[in-house]
Amino acid sequence: MPLSGYTVGQAAKRIGVSAKAIRLYESRGLLPDVRRSESGYRLFDETDLGILRFIRQARSIGLGLDEIKDVLALQRSGQQTCGRVVALLDDHIAEIDRTLADLYALRATLNDARAAAFSEDGRDGAVVCHMIETDIPRSRVG
Amino acid sequence: MPLSGYTVGQAAKRIGVSAKAIRLYESRGLLPDVRRSESGYRLFDETDLGILRFIRQARSIGLGLDEIKDVLALQRSGQQTCGRVVALLDDHIAEIDRTLADLYALRATLNDARAAAFSEDGRDGAVVCHMIETDIPRSRVG
DNA sequence: CTGTACCTTGACCCTGGGGCAAGGTGTAGC
DNA sequence: GCTACACCTTGCCCCAGGGTCAAGGTACAG
Numbered sequence: 001m002p003l004s005g006y007t008v009g010q011a012a013k014r015i016g017v018s019a020k021a022i023r024l025y026e027s028r029g030l031l032p033d034v035r036r037s038e039s040g041y042r043l044f045d046e047t048d049l050g051i052l053r054f055i056r057q058a059r060s061i062g063l064g065l066d067e068i069k070d071v072l073a074l075q076r077s078g079q080q081t082c083g084r085v086v087a088l089l090d091d092h093i094a095e096i097d098r099t100l101a102d103l104y105a106l107r108a109t110l111n112d113a114r115a116a117a118f119s120e121d122g123r124d125g126a127v128v129c130h131m132i133e134t135d136i137p138r139s140r141v142g
Numbered sequence: 143m144p145l146s147g148y149t150v151g152q153a154a155k156r157i158g159v160s161a162k163a164i165r166l167y168e169s170r171g172l173l174p175d176v177r178r179s180e181s182g183y184r185l186f187d188e189t190d191l192g193i194l195r196f197i198r199q200a201r202s203i204g205l206g207l208d209e210i211k212d213v214l215a216l217q218r219s220g221q222q223t224c225g226r227v228v229a230l231l232d233d234h235i236a237e238i239d240r241t242l243a244d245l246y247a248l249r250a251t252l253n254d255a256r257a258a259a260f261s262e263d264g265r266d267g268a269v270v271c272h273m274i275e276t277d278i279p280r281s282r283v284g
Numbered sequence: 285c286t287g288t289a290c291c292t293t294g295a296c297c298c299t300g301g302g303g304c305a306a307g308g309t310g311t312a313g314c
Numbered sequence: 315g316c317t318a319c320a321c322c323t324t325g326c327c328c329c330a331g332g333g334t335c336a337a338g339g340t341a342c343a344g
Contacts, residue, residue: 007290008291008292009289009290018333019290020331020334021332023292023293024331024332039291039339039340040291040339040340041292041340041341042291060251061251061252061255062248064331065330065331085255086256092252093249093252093253096245096248096249097249099245100242100245100246100249103238103241103242104242106203106204107242110203110234110235110238113203113231114232114235149321149322150321150323151321160301160302161322162300162301162303166300179309181308181309181323182308182309182322182323182324183310183322183323184322184323201300206299206300
């Protein structure tokens with residue numbers, strides 16, 4: 001029985017996503033009502049590929065599968081999705097800013113730790129890494 | 143039978159880590175040979191608390207449990223840990239720099255997407271979000 | 285007919301724990 | 315002693331976003 005439409009592997013190759021990822025999207029409800037062949041193969045049409053491109057784009061800018069699912073549901077119901085998408089983008093931008101700030105602080109901390117790691121410990125003459133090794137008694141460590 | 147030493151909950155409170163986390167550390171081999179009471183309760187001494195503080199510190203600067211385990215093993219074997227720790231820190235700093243660059247690019251992309259989301263689509267007069275909604279035919283979406 | 289390339293579902297693995305359940309234990313009050 | 319309650323034990327499932335492997339069915343070329 002010849003297959004009309006794209007199998008999951010073909011769709012994966014065209015979109016640039018793994019077949020496993022596509023099955024995951026379907027199982028999470030992002031890609032409902034995928035046609036099946038008599039033997040159970042998924043058969044994707046151009047509409048499905050469009051949705052998959054959408055998902056890939058949305059994933060690439062950090063949206064989660066649940067968020068993407070919500071946007072897709074809005075689209076399917078004929079709603080305007082711009083407001084929702086912009087809100088999601090704003091949330092993600094804000095979170096990225098927080099993450100950036102955290103990473104900068106972490107980077108500074110790591111640099112300090114790196115510098116401190118070379119200093120000598122006065123307690124017992126051993127060279128230890130101050131920033132990290134705070135209170136491990138030598139009795140049980142060495 | 144009165145318990146001599148800190149139970150997992152007491153240790154957790156003193157260190158500022160969840161009891162569940164402490165059990166995880168033990169199960170991953172970061173905290174070997176924890177003493178047990180006759181009834182099976184974990185009993186932590188000051189040495190254990192020192193190791194737990196070490197783990198908390200190391201976790202706070204982004205080291206993974208496996209990495210921390212390696213450093214602890216070096217310490218237990220009497221090795222100098224500074225070199226290893228510095229190498230780990232360098233790895234993490236480099237990865238943070240990569241992540242920072244990625245996040246900056248992502249932030250820029252999101253800002254572009256946000257701006258583009260407000261523009262109108264010429265195809266069918268509907269206002270859609272260009273950056274994301276690329277090719278989903280209206281036939282099946284709306 | 286056979287080879288092999290692809291498909292299916294299912295289950296387990298990763299991080300670093302969170303949360304829950306069933307049952308044992310420590311301790312205090314009465 | 316009995317009870318109440320907090321805390322402990324182990325074990326299992328859950329989170330994101332899949333990766334990887336297994337057992338078995340299917341499409342297609344030669």
